[in-house]
Amino acid sequence: MNxxxxxxxxxxxxxxxxxRRRIDDPKGWLRAQLQGGAPExxxxxxxxxAAIAAAIRDFRAAGQGDQQARQQARRRLVDIxxxxxxxxxxxxxxxxxxxxERLVAFWSNHLCVSVGAKVLVAPLAGSYEREAIRPHVLGxxxxxxxxxxxxxxxxVYLDNFQSIGPASRGAQFSGVRxxxxxxxxxxxxxxxxxxxxxxxDGGYTQQDVLQLARILTGWTVTGLARSGPxxxxxxxxxxxxxxxxxxxxxxxxxxxxxxxxxxxSKTVLGTKYGEDGVEEGxxxxxxxxxxxxxxxxxxxxxxxxxxxxDPPAQAVDRVTRTxxxxxxxxxxxxxxxxxxxxxxxxxxxxxxxxxxxxIAVLRAFNAEASENVMPLLRQLRHPLWSPQSPKGFGDKxxxxxxxxxxxxxxxxxxxxxxxxxxxxxxxxxxxxVVDVPASDPLNKFLADNSIAAxxxxxxxxAGPAFQWR
Amino acid sequence: xxxxxxxxxxxxxxxxxxxxxxxxxxxxxQRGRFVFVxxxxxxxxxxxxxxxxxxxxxxxxSGFAYDESDLTVLNDMxxxxxxxxxxxxxxxxxxxAVIHAMAIPYRTRSHFDGQAILETGIDRxxxxxxxxxxxxxxxxxxxxxxxxxxxxxxxSLTGPFEVQTWSPTQLGTVSDEYLGRxxxxxxxxxxxxxxxxxxxxxxxxxxxxxxxGGGARRGGITPLLQAAARILKQEDGPNIAAVEFSGWDTHAxxxxxxxxxxxLLGQLAEGLVAFRTEMAGAWSNTTVVVMTEFGRxxxxxxTRGTDHGTAGAGFVLGPQVAKSIVLSDWPxxxxxxxxxxxxxxxxxDTRAVLKGAVGGTFDLTPxxxxxxxxxxxxxxxxFELMK
Numbered sequence: 086m087n088x089x090x091x092x093x094x095x096x097x098x099x100x101x102x103x104x105r106r107r108i109d110d111p112k113g114w115l116r117a118q119l120q121g122g123a124p125e126x127x128x129x130x131x132x133x134x135a136a137i138a139a140a141i142r143d144f145r146a147a148g149q150g151d152q153q154a155r156q157q158a159r160r161r162l163v164d165i166x167x168x169x170x171x172x173x174x175x176x177x178x179x180x181x182x183x184x185x186e187r188l189v190a191f192w193s194n195h196l197c198v199s200v201g202a203k204v205l206v207a208p209l210a211g212s213y214e215r216e217a218i219r220p221h222v223l224g225x226x227x228x229x230x231x232x233x234x235x236x237x238x239x240x241v242y243l244d245n246f247q248s249i250g251p252a253s254r255g256a257q258f259s260g261v262r263x264x265x266x267x268x269x270x271x272x273x274x275x276x277x278x279x280x281x282x283x284x285x286d287g288g289y290t291q292q293d294v295l296q297l298a299r300i301l302t303g304w305t306v307t308g309l310a311r312s313g314p315x316x317x318x319x320x321x322x323x324x325x326x327x328x329x330x331x332x333x334x335x336x337x338x339x340x341x342x343x344x345x346x347x348x349x350s351k352t353v354l355g356t357k358y359g360e361d362g363v364e365e366g367x368x369x370x371x372x373x374x375x376x377x378x379x380x381x382x383x384x385x386x387x388x389x390x391x392x393x394x395d396p397p398a399q400a401v402d403r404v405t406r407t408x409x410x411x412x413x414x415x416x417x418x419x420x421x422x423x424x425x426x427x428x429x430x431x432x433x434x435x436x437x438x439x440x441x442x443x444i445a446v447l448r449a450f451n452a453e454a455s456e457n458v459m460p461l462l463r464q465l466r467h468p469l470w471s472p473q474s475p476k477g478f479g480d481k482x483x484x485x486x487x488x489x490x491x492x493x494x495x496x497x498x499x500x501x502x503x504x505x506x507x508x509x510x511x512x513x514x515x516x517x518v519v520d521v522p523a524s525d526p527l528n529k530f531l532a533d534n535s536i537a538a539x540x541x542x543x544x545x546x547a548g549p550a551f552q553w554r
Numbered sequence: 555x556x557x558x559x560x561x562x563x564x565x566x567x568x569x570x571x572x573x574x575x576x577x578x579x580x581x582x583x584q585r586g587r588f589v590f591v592x593x594x595x596x597x598x599x600x601x602x603x604x605x606x607x608x609x610x611x612x613x614x615x616s617g618f619a620y621d622e623s624d625l626t627v628l629n630d631m632x633x634x635x636x637x638x639x640x641x642x643x644x645x646x647x648x649x650x651a652v653i654h655a656m657a658i659p660y661r662t663r664s665h666f667d668g669q670a671i672l673e674t675g676i677d678r679x680x681x682x683x684x685x686x687x688x689x690x691x692x693x694x695x696x697x698x699x700x701x702x703x704x705x706x707x708x709x710s711l712t713g714p715f716e717v718q719t720w721s722p723t724q725l726g727t728v729s730d731e732y733l734g735r736x737x738x739x740x741x742x743x744x745x746x747x748x749x750x751x752x753x754x755x756x757x758x759x760x761x762x763x764x765x766x767g768g769g770a771r772r773g774g775i776t777p778l779l780q781a782a783a784r785i786l787k788q789e790d791g792p793n794i795a796a797v798e799f800s801g802w803d804t805h806a807x808x809x810x811x812x813x814x815x816x817x818l819l820g821q822l823a824e825g826l827v828a829f830r831t832e833m834a835g836a837w838s839n840t841t842v843v844v845m846t847e848f849g850r851x852x853x854x855x856x857t858r859g860t861d862h863g864t865a866g867a868g869f870v871l872g873p874q875v876a877k878s879i880v881l882s883d884w885p886x887x888x889x890x891x892x893x894x895x896x897x898x899x900x901x902x903d904t905r906a907v908l909k910g911a912v913g914g915t916f917d918l919t920p921x922x923x924x925x926x927x928x929x930x931x932x933x934x935x936x937f938e939l940m941k
Binding site for chain 2 (some may be wrong): 492550
């Protein structure tokens with residue numbers, strides 16, 4: 086096995102033609118990428134906080150209007166998502182720290198939101214990755230988790246923004262004006278335990294979920310204007326009218342609404358949280374991040390992503406220990422992944438997901454992500470930020486290497502190669518980005534001048550060697 | 555090389571570890587087949603299976619109520635909308651059960667939650683759970699496999715049991731020589747070769763003919779259902795399939811006969827009939843269920859459409875259906891009878907119908923059905939639907 090190719094493809098996002106010869110020390114090359122903060126990604130012009138807020142408010146206002154107005158408003162939300170996707174994919178295709186971008190993609194998927202679930206998530210998903218995930222991929226897991234918990238994208242996606250404590254003051258006057266009475270929503274609390282931290286077998290109960298949901302009541306979103314569950318609500322008899330703070334012109338952000346917060350003490354995972362407003366949730370989330378089950382759950386997922394679909398136990402143990410001993414220092418965790426012997430075992434392969442595959446195609450040719458990339462990812466069933474469930478996308482061979490998907494890649498490879506015809510690329514240079522033995526028929530095909538050059542390029546991209554990382 | 559011959563050669567020379575071995579008629583077995591057709595978007599049951607006999611129907615649907623003479627009359631209460639007329643043949647053959655006032659077990663008017671409930675087969679939205687068709691595959695014994703006929707893996711089939719997918723690709727644009735060379739490359743990869751071979755074979759089975767006309771490949775459900783039939787009718791091919799058909803979220807201008815919704819209904823009915831035809835002899839042990847995530851509001855909205863509602867209609871088709879019936883504990887359309895004053899009231903749980911349909915198709919025990927639909931032991935399967 087060629088260690089440089091493994092570093093470029095397994096930990097990175099695919100090799101550029103010629104890149105392997107510029108790397109002397111594959112592990113050193115990876116470690117160097119972990120130095121310094123995570124690379125920032127600026128908001129696209131279409132997706133400044135003010136633009137996102139305006140588009141969302143217009144969309145909500147258009148709910149009253151005719152269909153054309155509604156469609157136009159919806160279109161703006163989708164356009165923001167498209168601009169964000171383009172920026173994120175460009176970063177992946179062109180970065181010089183591909184290991185770090187892979188970590189961004191990994192953590193963004195671990196704590197995923199989905200633009201397919203609710204239209205309001207669409208304009209927020211890109212900023213979620215930029216603001217809640219990216220800054221923390223070389224920082225602390227608990228900071229990332231807390232940033233995720235407080236980001237409007239997550240609050241909307243898993244409904245926490247409309248969860249109301251049953252005994253909160255707010256609950257007493259919801260249901261007026263014929264609105265459906267709202268109450269506790271445990272969706273986020275459940276996924277926080279099941280998917281983000283402890284894992285489904287991590288040792289929590291339905292009671293813990295319920296209590297956590299109570300702790301997280303009042304964690305909501307400001308700036309949605311026509312949103313707040315309490316908008317226009319007035320208390321019954323003799324109480325003073327209570328106005329929920331609504332910032333009709335500001336940006337969209339996290340707000341803790343005391344009024345909706347379930348009063349009293351709560352107990353989760355055996356820890357009692359006395360009534361303490363927003364700090365109850367902050368403390369609980371930091372505690373989950375440090376829970377031993379979380380270390381194992383997250384380590385298992387990381388080793389599955391970076392080593393093998395069946396993660397070797399000793400590798401999981403080692404990453405678990407590092408995660409636990411460093412209180413979730415993700416730079417230390419990433420470093421130990423590079424040190425895992427199993428990550429360099431040639432028998433252990435990882436199948437490229439469609440996103441991995443397409444980004445690797447772009448990187449092979451030093452190409453940028455064009456606006457064609459999103460439709461291609463849809464065709465490959467792996468559009469950015471669109472998993473079907475909060476579990477996120479899987480990354481195992483059985484999830485992606487179905488016969489139909491292989492044919493899809495064969496077809497797309499042919500299309501991509503035709504588009505590259507003008508560049509007069511020598512197909513043989515693609516042997517640079519895969520690891521094939523001299524006996525592999527790919528060598529013969531790529532050198533065979535009787536086959537059209539663009540078809541030879543397609544064979545390299547659609548052949549089995551390019552499907553693995 | 556001709557693709558068909560190419561595939562044969564590949565199979566004979568290769569190791570068929572995945573997908574379909576060559577048909578061997580000496581080993582024909584009787585196996586049930588099941589197709590779950592999901593109409594995404596919330597299909598308007600009241601416009602499809604029209605309760606023309608309900609005294610409140612005409613005033614409730616004023617503006618787009620059908621006359622009895624427009625309909626394929628099923629009984630003195632219900633008739634099929636004009637677009638669904640092609641189903642008359644199945645009705646007359648006792649191969650069509652029409653279900654009405656049916657809903658998922660959880661009250662939501664969200665597409666996302668509604669589809670999640672219908673596809674996971676559980677009674678509330680739980681983000682991470684797998685699909686009920688995947689659990690069906692896990693619970694069944696003997697030779698079985700699943701396939702998604704869709705542009706993405708539908709939630710209903712996700713889970714630990716590995717399933718295949720097929721969607722219309724534009725493989726017509728790549729040459730057989732290219733595929734042949736790719737096959738040579740894939741031969742070097744033990745983990746992927748069987749899958750690649752299987753892909754070629756699937757493509758071969760589906761063939762080009764039903765897709766004639768190029769663009770038609772990606773539009774409408776008829777080509778998808780014909781492709782599904784070509785795959786499902788193979789002995790030892792997949793016998794559980796999920797098919798999707800979107801576009802039912804008719805908030806505006808639904809229209810009457812020949813209108814937007816009726817044209818969709820026409821596509822659905824023609825697709826189902828084409829599926830039956832394509833299945834030929836294999837139709838005899840095949841069951842098709844058609845469902846949607848929710849029905850629509852009983853009254854039209856301000857844009858001559860309908861909004862997200864609650865109960866709606868669905869279909870169970872196939873020779874295993876006991877006899878053609880309308881299965882419904884009809885709640886009525888009077889103001890007092892409507893759910894929350896606006897929607898058709900649910901009187902039948904989707905899981906009861908699914909339990910009856912898959913239970914009857916595969917001879918499953920109640921215990922097996924309760925594993926497929928967790929926390930549904932209180933929901934009696936509608937076993938009377940099936941032979």
